[in-house]
Amino acid sequence: MEAKHLTHSTSKPDTGAGEWKFSDLIAEPHVRERWDRVRRYFFLRESTYDMTNRCNIRCEGCYYYKGEKQHAHEVGDPEKWRSLMKSEKARGITYVVLAGAEPSLVPELLTVCHEEMPLGSIATNGLKWIPGSIGYKIHISVWGNDDTSQRVRGAKQMLQRQIENYRGDSRAVFVYTFTPHNIAEADQVTRILAREGCKITFNVFSSPVGYTGALRHTESSLRQTRQAMLNLLQRYPETVLYSHYNAVSHTHHLGLHALFGCSYPRCNPSTDIGLGRSFRQYRTDLNWDRDAACCVPDTDCRDCRHYAAGSAVVTARLFRHACEPDVFASWLDYVDTYLAVWVTGYDKGVNLCQRWVAPPGHDLF
Numbered sequence: 198m199e200a201k202h203l204t205h206s207t208s209k210p211d212t213g214a215g216e217w218k219f220s221d222l223i224a225e226p227h228v229r230e231r232w233d234r235v236r237r238y239f240f241l242r243e244s245t246y247d248m249t250n251r252c253n254i255r256c257e258g259c260y261y262y263k264g265e266k267q268h269a270h271e272v273g274d275p276e277k278w279r280s281l282m283k284s285e286k287a288r289g290i291t292y293v294v295l296a297g298a299e300p301s302l303v304p305e306l307l308t309v310c311h312e313e314m315p316l317g318s319i320a321t322n323g324l325k326w327i328p329g330s331i332g333y334k335i336h337i338s339v340w341g342n343d344d345t346s347q348r349v350r351g352a353k354q355m356l357q358r359q360i361e362n363y364r365g366d367s368r369a370v371f372v373y374t375f376t377p378h379n380i381a382e383a384d385q386v387t388r389i390l391a392r393e394g395c396k397i398t399f400n401v402f403s404s405p406v407g408y409t410g411a412l413r414h415t416e417s418s419l420r421q422t423r424q425a426m427l428n429l430l431q432r433y434p435e436t437v438l439y440s441h442y443n444a445v446s447h448t449h450h451l452g453l454h455a456l457f458g459c460s461y462p463r464c465n466p467s468t469d470i471g472l473g474r475s476f477r478q479y480r481t482d483l484n485w486d487r488d489a490a491c492c493v494p495d496t497d498c499r500d501c502r503h504y505a506a507g508s509a510v511v512t513a514r515l516f517r518h519a520c521e522p523d524v525f526a527s528w529l530d531y532v533d534t535y536l537a538v539w540v541t542g543y544d545k546g547v548n549l550c551q552r553w554v555a556p557p558g559h560d561l562f
């Protein structure tokens with residue numbers, strides 16, 4: 198979810214690569230307006246932080262409890278976190294993602310981070326309320342209806358408890374992770390969230406390295422997921438933060454890396470510009486490892502369709518989407534969705550492209 202790469206592209210639009218000049222692509226007033234709106238956020242520069250290695254539940258397929266990072270010791274001193282945030286700011290970071298294992302267990306650290314770095318988001322299971330003074334976006338993970346959550350995550354009445362904590366809270370976005378087995382349940386979950394006035398966006402289960410379990414997607418489940426996403430987007434436009442192009446990008450049989458080329462350090466040896474230069478993924482001991490650094494460490498890159506990954510990988514590819522009007526409009530819809538999900542105070546606009554568009558250079562599926 199790194200809009201910063203756009204700055205490299207937008208300062209000098211590519212006017213020679215195809216028939217369409219960039220000025221033609223933004224000639225329509227409503228497209229121009231969207232472009233002007235989203236490019237105000239190109240200053241965002243992201244890094245991510247594991248706040249604690251504890252969690253109050255255990256979910257099948259959780260990537261936090263894979264690899265080495267789970268064994269890092271915890272630095273629980275708020276002043277050490279404050280000084281980390283100050284040094285992050287000094288090296289140009291403007292946006293923080295506070296994550297694994299369960300950040301709501303350490304509200305004193307979240308408070309310090311927010312005091313130093315006002316823009317960011319928290320990835321939580323939503324079972325413990327995060328104080329309202331912490332003005333980050335709050336992403337609440339949902340893996341199906343309550344029966345499925347009890348089976349896969351070992352928590353009872355999960356959606357009900359999440360809603361009780363975050364109903365009416367403009368920080369909150371529920372993130373529904375599609376697995377091959379919960380596609381039909383998304384309708385019930387979205388209907389409940391719509392009734393409660395909550396917002397939802399979609400994620401696609403992306404296997405941790407070495408995972409061969411039943412949650413891994415197949416081509417068939419990806420196609421079904423794509424159609425389910427579209428149905429929900431059309432049925433609940435006030436509730437669902439998504440677009441056609443989000444659905445295409447995240448349910449393609451090729452993962453995000455194959456489609457767009459991931460620029461997180463794990464996949465990108467270059468340290469010259471963009472994520473390869475600035476992104477770090479801090480563990481609970483406040484150390485980081487460039488070779489493991491991405492927003493979803495220990496995820497299998499070949500199976501990566503994660504919403505957080507796409508927020509950086511797709512938004513960074515302005516050049517290749519600035520080729521014809523529907524492709525560019527689709528990309529704008531993707532960036533508009535990303536901002537509505539990740540940035541406090543940004544409201545989703547009406548999608549500009551209401552049809553399937555293939556990622557440049559690829560088929561639709």
Ligand code: SF4
Pocket residue numbers: 453454459460461463464490491492493494496497498499501506
């Ligand atoms: S897991 Fe995804 S975001 Fe991470 S390096 Fe691989 S492709 Fe990139």
